[in-house]
Amino acid sequence: MPKGYEVGYDAFTINGRMLGHGEPVRVKKGERVLFHILNGSAGEIRSLALPGHTFSVIAMDGNPLPKSVRVPGLWLGTAERISAVVEMNHPGVWIMGDVGDDDRHHGMGIVVEYAGYKGKAQWVAPKPFKWNYASFGQVQLPAQAPDEVFDMMFAKDNAAVEGFNRWTINGVAYPSDQMMAIPLFHLREGKRYRLRMRNASDDIHPIHLHRHTFELTKVAGRQTSGVMKDVVMVGGYQEVEVDFTADNPGLTLFHCHQQLHMDHGFMSLFDYA
Ligand SMILES: [Cu+2]
Numbered sequence: 001m002p003k004g005y006e007v008g009y010d011a012f013t014i015n016g017r018m019l020g021h022g023e024p025v026r027v028k029k030g031e032r033v034l035f036h037i038l039n040g041s042a043g044e045i046r047s048l049a050l051p052g053h054t055f056s057v058i059a060m061d062g063n064p065l066p067k068s069v070r071v072p073g074l075w076l077g078t079a080e081r082i083s084a085v086v087e088m089n090h091p092g093v094w095i096m097g098d099v100g101d102d103d104r105h106h107g108m109g110i111v112v113e114y115a116g117y118k119g120k121a122q123w124v125a126p127k128p129f130k131w132n133y134a135s136f137g138q139v140q141l142p143a144q145a146p147d148e149v150f151d152m153m154f155a156k157d158n159a160a161v162e163g164f165n166r167w168t169i170n171g172v173a174y175p176s177d178q179m180m181a182i183p184l185f186h187l188r189e190g191k192r193y194r195l196r197m198r199n200a201s202d203d204i205h206p207i208h209l210h211r212h213t214f215e216l217t218k219v220a221g222r223q224t225s226g227v228m229k230d231v232v233m234v235g236g237y238q239e240v241e242v243d244f245t246a247d248n249p250g251l252t253l254f255h256c257h258q259q260l261h262m263d264h265g266f267m268s269l270f271d272y273a
Helices: 101-105 259-263
Strands: 025-027 032-038 046-048 055-060 063-071 074-076 081-087 093-097 109-114 148-161 164-169 185-187 192-199 205-209 214-219 231-234 239-245 252-256 267-272
Touching: 032 074, 074 081, 164 259, 192 205, 205 239, 231 239, 252 259
Parallel strands: 025 109, 148 192, 185 267
Antiparallel strands: 032 081, 046 074, 055 063, 055 081, 093 109, 148 164, 192 239, 205 231, 205 252, 214 239, 252 267
């Protein structure tokens, strides 16, 4: 099958400025700096590294983690938020930027400048690292059992909508001309639900549930608990399970946060009985 169209980008910014423009982040040796990072792109997944430094992640999507977890770099799907502390213990003038050279060369970075240091900002590629949400949770403590499980299969019809891919959840593409489509998933207030999501495509989907916070319970076969989020990336051909309590009656949209996927079917509606 021919592949569908994708969107490309020419310029990338942090706080509205491309790398090399705007003011650097000015720090002093010994400081602990808390970064609140939001991936505000409509369609891009981002990485972020700062040469010679590590990130202690303390919160995801605004929810504190059970414990802080130190990682060499960050990975954020569309609309994800990470709060992380960086100990400034490696003086110099550095580029904090995307590990993808092409995106960084097109602006995705910001200069971190230590007091007393001048000159051209340096980039050093970090050692490869694998992002796994389960590392941020509690492995030994299984999540509470749900009252009901919803199985969800995400699939792609290549180039099916005027050259763009069409996306389906359990075989249904959300109709683009009907904002109030028929709800496919029904909730009862107070019950705990598990979404067992299976990605039958090779794309990564940053999945978002409106009006609720979910707990990650299984990521690619790894049990976890205690990580509360509202966006989670489901990798290509990966399975992810999340649990949530139905505690906010009303119509609730569930969708992939990749705008192009959402525009072509990747949404579904929950309602309360
Ligand atoms: Cu998607």
